[in-house]
Amino acid sequence: MKQTAAFLCRWALLFFLTSILVFVLVRMMPVTPEEQWLTAYKLPHSEENLAYVREQMGLDKPLPVQYARWITRFLSGDWGLSLVSRVDIRSQFVRKLPPSLSIGLLGTLLGAGTGLALGYGAAFRRRGVCDRLSSFLSVFSQSVPAFLLSLLIIQLLSVQLKAVRFFTGDGRYALLTAILLTALYAAGALSRVVRNACREEMDKTYVKFAVSMGFPKRKVLRSYALKPVLCKLTAAVSASFAWVFGGSAILEFAFGIPGISYFLIDSMKARDYNVLQTYILVVVIWMFLVHLVLGLLLRALDARGRT
Amino acid sequence: MKQKIAAALFLLALLPRADILRTDVLHAFQDCSPEHLLGTDNLGRDVYSLLAEGAFRTLTVVGLASSLSLTAGTLLGMTAACSGRTVKSLIQLFADLTLIVPSFISALILSALFGFGPVGAGLVFGIGNIGGYVHQAQSLTQRLKTRGFLEAETVLGAGTARVIFAHILPNICRQLLIYLGNKASSVTLQYAGLAFIGLGTDVTSPDWGTLLYQYRSYLFTCPRLVLCPAAAICLLALWFHVLFDSRAQKDEGTIYD
Numbered sequence: 124m125k126q127t128a129a130f131l132c133r134w135a136l137l138f139f140l141t142s143i144l145v146f147v148l149v150r151m152m153p154v155t156p157e158e159q160w161l162t163a164y165k166l167p168h169s170e171e172n173l174a175y176v177r178e179q180m181g182l183d184k185p186l187p188v189q190y191a192r193w194i195t196r197f198l199s200g201d202w203g204l205s206l207v208s209r210v211d212i213r214s215q216f217v218r219k220l221p222p223s224l225s226i227g228l229l230g231t232l233l234g235a236g237t238g239l240a241l242g243y244g245a246a247f248r249r250r251g252v253c254d255r256l257s258s259f260l261s262v263f264s265q266s267v268p269a270f271l272l273s274l275l276i277i278q279l280l281s282v283q284l285k286a287v288r289f290f291t292g293d294g295r296y297a298l299l300t301a302i303l304l305t306a307l308y309a310a311g312a313l314s315r316v317v318r319n320a321c322r323e324e325m326d327k328t329y330v331k332f333a334v335s336m337g338f339p340k341r342k343v344l345r346s347y348a349l350k351p352v353l354c355k356l357t358a359a360v361s362a363s364f365a366w367v368f369g370g371s372a373i374l375e376f377a378f379g380i381p382g383i384s385y386f387l388i389d390s391m392k393a394r395d396y397n398v399l400q401t402y403i404l405v406v407v408i409w410m411f412l413v414h415l416v417l418g419l420l421l422r423a424l425d426a427r428g429r430t
Numbered sequence: 431m432k433q434k435i436a437a438a439l440f441l442l443a444l445l446p447r448a449d450i451l452r453t454d455v456l457h458a459f460q461d462c463s464p465e466h467l468l469g470t471d472n473l474g475r476d477v478y479s480l481l482a483e484g485a486f487r488t489l490t491v492v493g494l495a496s497s498l499s500l501t502a503g504t505l506l507g508m509t510a511a512c513s514g515r516t517v518k519s520l521i522q523l524f525a526d527l528t529l530i531v532p533s534f535i536s537a538l539i540l541s542a543l544f545g546f547g548p549v550g551a552g553l554v555f556g557i558g559n560i561g562g563y564v565h566q567a568q569s570l571t572q573r574l575k576t577r578g579f580l581e582a583e584t585v586l587g588a589g590t591a592r593v594i595f596a597h598i599l600p601n602i603c604r605q606l607l608i609y610l611g612n613k614a615s616s617v618t619l620q621y622a623g624l625a626f627i628g629l630g631t632d633v634t635s636p637d638w639g640t641l642l643y644q645y646r647s648y649l650f651t652c653p654r655l656v657l658c659p660a661a662a663i664c665l666l667a668l669w670f671h672v673l674f675d676s677r678a679q680k681d682e683g684t685i686y687d
Contacts (some may be wrong), residue, residue: 133523133526134521137523137526137527137530140523140527141527141530141531148539148543152543152544153544154541154637169612171587211592241455246686247686249687262668262671265612265615265616265619265668265671266615266619266663266665266667266668266671267663267664267667268622268623268626268667269619269623270622270623270626270639270642270662271642271660271663274642274649274656275649276644278646278649278650282650297615322684325682325684325685325686330685331685334686335684338687341684344686348497365532366533367530368535369532369533369534369535369620371534372532372534373534373623373626373627374624376627387535387538387539388538388627388629391539391542391543391629392542392629394542397468399539403539406530406531406532406535407530407531410530414666
């Protein structure tokens with residue numbers, strides 16, 4: 124109970140700190156929002172116009188009042204309008220979230236599954252095929268940028284072989300490739316985590332005992348040592364969800380997938396700060412949900428954490 | 431071996447470079463020659479000079495980011511492990527704050543808003559990575575604190591600062607440097623990605639990512655143009671990985687081997 128309260132308090136605090144940071148950041152922009160607004164509507168930047176827009180947007184009020192208004196509106200579900208297209212941001216986000224989330228979630232889950240299988244294989248036989256493959260994958264994902272690989276795939280499959288259309292049609296091949304690439308990049312590091320966790324468990328007394336008693340070696344590792352390995356994997360996955368947004372931004376850009384990160388990149392060109400503020404808060408909420416679910420999973424796996 | 435590679439790279443950096451802003455369309459797409467070591471690009475610019483300039487920019491980013499996050503993260507992490515609950519939770523809150531928005535996204539946003547070069551990118555990546563170093567340093571210190579020799583030092587009357595800098599730091603250094611190697615290669619890739627997307631970055635500045643974006647359509651007509659910056663990114667990232675990650679890690683046999 125106390126842990127849950129502390130967890131919720133921490134995330135509420137993180138949410139408000141991040142929102143204050145974004146709020147301050149937007150106020151520090153070299154071009155003020157009212158100038159931006161007038162530019163977007165191709166109106167002259169005269170004193171009267173600026174004053175009028177400032178009053179309309181509520182920018183003449185003191186900063187704490189502005190912040191309170193913005194954050195209460197956000198929490199009650201009114202996310203404001205896009206400065207450029209005058210479309211409701213929330214409906215835009217609701218439409219663009221599914222591709223981004225499927226890249227992040229499915230990609231990472233697929234990567235974690237592959238990593239688990241590969242890591243187990245690698246732990247069983249040192250310097251075997253699986254061990255070398257997982258080692259190669261982890262170095263590969265650290266040294267070859269994702270956008271380079273996507274360029275190659277697009278040029279090869281789409282331009283040269285003309286087998287797949289990425290930028291026309293319903294874009295399902297683009298989404299599929301992005302998910303697979305995310306999984307590939309996640310699998311490398313995660314398989315090393317699983318392998319090292321397995322090696323650590325293999326040296327523990329209970330495993331030695333079970334193997335000496337004559338239980339099959341594979342069964343011991345697969346059933347008795349599963350929980351501690353899964354715990355380490357879960358912790359590693361929750362850390363890797365953080366870069367899923369960064370990674371998916373590049374993939375969405377490379378494949379032209381209409382997700383929220385591509386929306387952000389598009390809106391940043393016009394310095395649409397309404398979209399920017401909302402995007403950051405959505406990222407925070409998403410990270411909160413990820414940590415909530417993975418934290419619950421970790422508690423279910425590891426009895427020692429319960430009080 | 432590592433030193434030889436470093437020396438070779440240093441010598442390469444000393445080679446004379448052509449003016450990267452001068453275009454020469456009459457001599458576009460030239461092959462490698464003594465005059466143009468790696469040939470010329472679609473505008474007749476010398477590819478080698480572009481790459482060297484890009485290397486300088488990338489190294490600035492990586493150097494700034496790594497030194498900033500290593501120093502701040504290690505200090506904060508060790509302090510957190512050695513102090514009371516209030517300080518510890520404050521430091522952890524700060525670490526979580528830096529981790530919550532991926533540093534790639536913050537760099538993307540800040541570069542779009544303020545339009546910065548390598549120094550700005552280095553600072554943003556540096557701040558964004560502090561959280562990871564804090565967690566690493568803290569857990570390593572925590573593990574070390576259970577060992578007897580630290581207790582003995584405290585009993586003998588050594589102050590907290592002395593324990594931290596003379597005993598804990600040398601012991602966790604090795605692990606932290608391995609982490610540094612991983613992070614340095616990831617910063618290399620992220621900076622390349624940032625330049626590839628190209629928000630707020632100067633398109634005339636020859637970052638490796640920018641070059642890749644400009645040359646992407648010549649992948650099959652003139653593969654050299656794409657291969658050069660791609661190889662540069664991969665090799666630098668790989669080099670950071672190898673430089674700090676000693677292969678001689680202990681992997682003792684278990685009952686399974």
